[in-house]
Amino acid sequence: MKITHLGILCCIVLLTVCASGVISATGTVKIMPLGDSITKGSVMTTEQAKHPTYRYWLWNDLKKSDYDVDFVGSWKMPNFPNLSFDQDNEGHGGYTSDEILHGVPDDRWEPGYLSDWTQSYNYDMVLLLVGTNDVLHGVPTNQTVVNIEKIIKVLRQKNPRVTIFMATLPPATYYRQSLIDLNQEIVRIVERSNTPESRVVLVDQYYGYDGVKDNQPPDYVHPGESGEKKIAKNWYDAITPYLSGMVPTPTPTPIPTAIPTTVPTTVPTTGTTPVVTMTIATTTATGAISAEPTSRFGVKRYTIGGMAGSSRSGLSTSSGTRYSASGSGLGRLSPGDPANGTKPPSKMFLRWYPAQRWAAGLR
Numbered sequence: 001m002k003i004t005h006l007g008i009l010c011c012i013v014l015l016t017v018c019a020s021g022v023i024s025a026t027g028t029v030k031i032m033p034l035g036d037s038i039t040k041g042s043v044m045t046t047e048q049a050k051h052p053t054y055r056y057w058l059w060n061d062l063k064k065s066d067y068d069v070d071f072v073g074s075w076k077m078p079n080f081p082n083l084s085f086d087q088d089n090e091g092h093g094g095y096t097s098d099e100i101l102h103g104v105p106d107d108r109w110e111p112g113y114l115s116d117w118t119q120s121y122n123y124d125m126v127l128l129l130v131g132t133n134d135v136l137h138g139v140p141t142n143q144t145v146v147n148i149e150k151i152i153k154v155l156r157q158k159n160p161r162v163t164i165f166m167a168t169l170p171p172a173t174y175y176r177q178s179l180i181d182l183n184q185e186i187v188r189i190v191e192r193s194n195t196p197e198s199r200v201v202l203v204d205q206y207y208g209y210d211g212v213k214d215n216q217p218p219d220y221v222h223p224g225e226s227g228e229k230k231i232a233k234n235w236y237d238a239i240t241p242y243l244s245g246m247v248p249t250p251t252p253t254p255i256p257t258a259i260p261t262t263v264p265t266t267v268p269t270t271g272t273t274p275v276v277t278m279t280i281a282t283t284t285a286t287g288a289i290s291a292e293p294t295s296r297f298g299v300k301r302y303t304i305g306g307m308a309g310s311s312r313s314g315l316s317t318s319s320g321t322r323y324s325a326s327g328s329g330l331g332r333l334s335p336g337d338p339a340n341g342t343k344p345p346s347k348m349f350l351r352w353y354p355a356q357r358w359a360a361g362l363r
Helices: 053-064 097-102 114-120 132-136 141-158 177-193 225-243 355-359
Strands: 029-035 069-071 125-129 163-167 200-203 288-290 297-304 322-324 328-333 349-354
Touching: 053 069, 053 225, 097 132, 097 141, 114 141, 125 141, 125 225, 132 141, 132 177, 141 163, 141 177, 163 177, 163 225, 177 200, 200 225
Parallel strands: 029 069, 029 125, 125 163, 163 200, 297 328
Antiparallel strands: 288 322, 297 349
């Protein structure tokens, strides 16, 4: 809730939640940041201690805007010294979605599991950012989906009217198809799980995030300061309408076609915005490709080690879920070519470009 000052008059109003799942009265809103090390952070090294996670920036942004919030969680660690913010959180470094759900039996530093951790406090909102460790450890996407849906059920057991803000995963330094697949599934989880009593809201933490420039070296998985600020801003933009009692009208959410920060390109470039990428396994008809609905786009098809060619360029259009491939080009890539910046996929793939980017020749 946003704090309103009325001279010396002080009104104390109990926090309530209306039937639509929206916090509707004045009071302190309890927000649980839930996730892995991107949420928790670390002070194990001097360099890591310089990065207090998105929580620091989000907390201070909310306070500057006079929102009355309280971060909650079973953790007050790590303790980032000389920084003023509410450090309570439910971040568990290195945990997969299954480990957040069920715990790690031999972890003496972080005993317990989600339903156990949440017994010691209440929450009105949850900032859910999980799945990065699933990708890193090769957990099948469908299993991660099951785990995330179970996490939502556990959160609702404690508070049936909780509002959950679920984030897509920010990119790392190189292409991971499993991260793209999971981000697409996260959109579907949000659509399936959202109810009038307990809202589940998608927060896009992928687009606009640079997996190299916005992450910390050498692993380029944990956010640096610029990445922390981007994540914080996306959370802020998503939750403040709910804190103000002005909930946006729900609109259909398109399935994202993800953008690896470092992707194979025909001509290496520097300092360009990451491009939209989607891997397509099969074509359904001559000149037509089955994909997710969108508006106008450009597409370029890449083959690995084959002959390069070209076809007519320009913007293609869509009708339902059927896409004309007339606005396409054919490029050639060699596996392991250092000029590509990373080893490309082992089979043909398509890269989809937003209309403005295609028209500007950034492809």
